[in-house]
Amino acid sequence: MFDFIGSMVFQIQGTSRLLVDIAMYFGLFVIVAMALNFQYGNAGVPNMGCAVQVIIGGFTVSALTTRLTFFIIQSAGVQLKPYASNFDWVYNNQYNVAVMTNPYIESHPMLGVALLLFSIAVALVLGACIGWLIALPAIRLRSTYLMITLITMADASQIFGRNIPGITGGTLGMFVPNVFAWYPGDRAVILAVVTLLIGIISFFVFRTMLNSPYGRLMRAIRENDVTVGSVGKNVVGIRRNILMFASGITAIAGVLIAFYYSFVVDNAFQRADWTYWPWLMLILGGPGNNAGTFLGCALIIALRRIIIVNKWLFERFLFFPISYFENILLGVLLILVIMFKPRGLIPEKLLYIPGISYSRLVREEVKVDWRETGRTKTKRSLFGLRGKKEGDDTT
Amino acid sequence: MVAIPTLWMNAITYSSMITILSIGFTLTYLTAKIPNFAHGTYAGVGIYVGWTLSKIFGLSPYYGFPLSFVLGGGLSVLLYILIISVITRLGGGAVVLTISTLAIQILLEALITIYVYWVRDIYGTYGMGFMLKEYDFKIAGYQGIFPVSFLICCIVVLVLHILLTRTRIGIAMRATAEDPQLASVLGINIDMIQKMSWFLTGGLACLAGAMYPLWFQSYPKSGSSIMTSIMAGSLLGGFDNIYGAIIGGFGVGLSEILLTAWLQNVVDPGIGRWRPLLPMIILVGVLLLEPQGLAGVYRRIRSSKMGERIFTKRVKGGVASV
Numbered sequence: 159m160f161d162f163i164g165s166m167v168f169q170i171q172g173t174s175r176l177l178v179d180i181a182m183y184f185g186l187f188v189i190v191a192m193a194l195n196f197q198y199g200n201a202g203v204p205n206m207g208c209a210v211q212v213i214i215g216g217f218t219v220s221a222l223t224t225r226l227t228f229f230i231i232q233s234a235g236v237q238l239k240p241y242a243s244n245f246d247w248v249y250n251n252q253y254n255v256a257v258m259t260n261p262y263i264e265s266h267p268m269l270g271v272a273l274l275l276f277s278i279a280v281a282l283v284l285g286a287c288i289g290w291l292i293a294l295p296a297i298r299l300r301s302t303y304l305m306i307t308l309i310t311m312a313d314a315s316q317i318f319g320r321n322i323p324g325i326t327g328g329t330l331g332m333f334v335p336n337v338f339a340w341y342p343g344d345r346a347v348i349l350a351v352v353t354l355l356i357g358i359i360s361f362f363v364f365r366t367m368l369n370s371p372y373g374r375l376m377r378a379i380r381e382n383d384v385t386v387g388s389v390g391k392n393v394v395g396i397r398r399n400i401l402m403f404a405s406g407i408t409a410i411a412g413v414l415i416a417f418y419y420s421f422v423v424d425n426a427f428q429r430a431d432w433t434y435w436p437w438l439m440l441i442l443g444g445p446g447n448n449a450g451t452f453l454g455c456a457l458i459i460a461l462r463r464i465i466i467v468n469k470w471l472f473e474r475f476l477f478f479p480i481s482y483f484e485n486i487l488l489g490v491l492l493i494l495v496i497m498f499k500p501r502g503l504i505p506e507k508l509l510y511i512p513g514i515s516y517s518r519l520v521r522e523e524v525k526v527d528w529r530e531t532g533r534t535k536t537k538r539s540l541f542g543l544r545g546k547k548e549g550d551d552t553t
Numbered sequence: 554m555v556a557i558p559t560l561w562m563n564a565i566t567y568s569s570m571i572t573i574l575s576i577g578f579t580l581t582y583l584t585a586k587i588p589n590f591a592h593g594t595y596a597g598v599g600i601y602v603g604w605t606l607s608k609i610f611g612l613s614p615y616y617g618f619p620l621s622f623v624l625g626g627g628l629s630v631l632l633y634i635l636i637i638s639v640i641t642r643l644g645g646g647a648v649v650l651t652i653s654t655l656a657i658q659i660l661l662e663a664l665i666t667i668y669v670y671w672v673r674d675i676y677g678t679y680g681m682g683f684m685l686k687e688y689d690f691k692i693a694g695y696q697g698i699f700p701v702s703f704l705i706c707c708i709v710v711l712v713l714h715i716l717l718t719r720t721r722i723g724i725a726m727r728a729t730a731e732d733p734q735l736a737s738v739l740g741i742n743i744d745m746i747q748k749m750s751w752f753l754t755g756g757l758a759c760l761a762g763a764m765y766p767l768w769f770q771s772y773p774k775s776g777s778s779i780m781t782s783i784m785a786g787s788l789l790g791g792f793d794n795i796y797g798a799i800i801g802g803f804g805v806g807l808s809e810i811l812l813t814a815w816l817q818n819v820v821d822p823g824i825g826r827w828r829p830l831l832p833m834i835i836l837v838g839v840l841l842l843e844p845q846g847l848a849g850v851y852r853r854i855r856s857s858k859m860g861e862r863i864f865t866k867r868v869k870g871g872v873a874s875v
Contacts, residue, residue, distance in 0.1 A: 198648070202648075204648045204651075206655075294841070295836075295837045295840035295841050296840050299840065299844050301647065301648055302587070302588055302647060302651070303788075303840060303844065305588070305648070305651055306588055306784055306788070306836070307836065307837065307840060309590070310781050310784070310833045310836055310837075311833075313781060313829065313833070314830060314833045317827070317829050317830055320826075321826050321827060430659060434655060434656075434659065437652060437655075441649075441652070477670055477671060477674045478666065478667045478670035478671070479670075482663040482666050482667050482670075483663075485659050485660070485662065485663035486659075486660055486663045486664070486667075488656070488659055489656040489657065489658075489659040489660030489663065490656075490660065492652065492653070492655075492656035493636055493653055493656045493657070493660075496640055496645060496649055496652065496653050496656075497636075497639055497640060497643065500643060500644070500645060500649070
């Protein structure tokens with residue numbers, strides 16, 4: 159079963175291939191779904207524009223990383239075909255990437271690693287910028303307006319990708335350098351490992367943020383933004399920050415999918431794939447709960463990949479392409495989950511707050527003598543946001 | 554007789570459809586308080602009603618208009634009973650309801666495509682991209698759909714106006730939109746009114762969809778692809794104002810075709826590929842400048858000093874507001 163660890167390119171077949179595929183897609187979607195959980199499940203920002211942020215990651219690889227690679231390799235003395243004009247950029251792309259760049263990266267592993275890190279860093283920054291930009295029109299308004307704007311933006315980003323050849327070669331798409339050309343085994347395996355690693359890192363980042371005072375503030379905004387605004391918090395600013403941060407993380411998934419396909423085209427980033435499926439995973443697993451997101455993601459990805467890989471089996475009985483059956487599955491599952499399991503498979507739990515035990519807090523509250531209000535004595539507040547003076551409130 | 558340029562016919566036909574769809578979108582938002590993203594896909598159902606009638610049964614696609622109105626209305630009420638009302642009763646918020654409409658959109662679109670594949674297998678008729686222009690009749694040298702669509706748009710606007718201001722049902726509908734609890738206290742059957750409004754919106758959307766293939770290239774996704782224009786028209790009109798949706802829908806439809814054509818003449822013919830971006834620009838512009846849309850602008854002008862002078866008239870013994 160685990161015969162793929164050191165295998166050569168194209169040597170992986172059958173079930174092992176399916177496992178690698180599922181691992182890769184699980185890693186990708188868990189990043190997107192966890193970022194979505196961060197936004198919707200914990201802060202109540204209904205981000206319907208995950209596809210925009212993923213597409214920014216893909217565009218970063220095709221437009222910036224590829225150009226940078228060509229520039230570095232040309233400076234190192236490799237004779238590339240011209241790539242300055244739009245026509246050359248598209249026409250010579252395959253030769254430049256497959257014949258010239260990939261062998262160079264094969265002999266220079268550090269360049270590949272540096273390019274991967276560069277792409278991730280740039281995608282993080284660009285994703286945050288795009289998050290700010292797409293949130294600009296509607297972040298102050300009701301969540302309905304935000305949803306409408308973000309859904310529209312997903313289409314807009316595809317139009318930009320399709321019509322500007324400098325980004326992804328227009329409708330033709332672009333090959334991107336294989337940053338793992340130096341790896342002796344199968345590229346998919348190491349990429350799956352890297353993706354899962356990034357997924358785990360982002361899980362810990364999100365968990366730390368959720369268990370911090372800021373995470374409690376996010377939950378307070380989700381429950382009642384008017385109250386939070388009335389105690390002097392900048393609700394709009396916090397919402398925007400959350401959207402920007404999660405956008406940056408989502409863009410990393412775009413980078414990884416670009417390297418997995420070795421090809422970027424705007425049509426690969428459909429709204430259905432990169433917005434609706436993560437939403438389904440989130441709602442199935444239970445919003446506001448990272449464990450639930452993991453579970454929902456694993457279930458859905460396994461289901462989808464097994465259907466896609468075995469589609470010849472199903473298409474014998476069907477008169478239409480299996481992808482439409484997949485869409486029906488998505489729609490029906492989403493509606494059924496919303497109806498019958500609105501809190502998801504794993505419902506949300508109280509946050510774990512390090513260093514604070516609720517039972518001890520309650521005991522202390524009881525011990526406090528309310529007649530001593532004249533004296534000022536600092537007491538630890540319930541949420542640990544700030545030590546508050548006891549004499550402040552007159553109750 | 555003055556010949557009407559094809560461009561204008563194109564623009565008016567398109568904006569009539571967008572207007573009908575925008576009115577329906579706004580009506581759903583008023584009564585159910587959610588943006589129904591499946592609204593454009595109802596139009597997709599209407600498109601394939603016309604296609605089935607003309608390609609398989611050999612009838613004129615105009616017979617599809619009443620049929621699609623009833624069918625779309627029935628479909629919409631069915632979806633309301635099966636999905637929306639159940640989720641509302643179980644306590645789903647606005648965001649969850651909106652996501653369920655997205656799920657409905659995906660489901661309906663997939664079902665339409667599967668229907669097209671099924672018809673291809675049974676009858677050998679290709680329906681992935683088609684037009685029904687040759688099934689249209691001619692009035693004085695014009696394609697029949699051009700006057701008919703404009704006429705239907707005007708009739709819809711007029712009937713809705715009379716319905717919402719003169720009849721008991723329409724007033725009950727408006728009361729439900731304003732405050733459901735208060736309306737139910739007054740003895741209005743809210744569930745019935747909701748079903749009525751969903752029937753109306755679904756039927757109107759499907760009717761607009763039945764007109765679409767008579768002038769434009771249609772494919773299973775075209776219903777969903779005009780969703781952005783519908784939302785832009787509705788937002789331009791103010792999102793909670795049916796009269797605003799009329800102006801907004803016409804504005805978006807006209808600008809989408811006329812502005813693109815004008816820019817193609819003036820700047821560069823290649824600018825036509827950016828046309829899908831136009832409703833998005835309108836949408837974002839409206840949200841940035843005046844989130845209440847034209848209704849908000851109207852309200853602002855009315856409350857200003859100059860507006861008071863224009864909109865109030867002196868009557869005997871005091872000032873009356875118009």
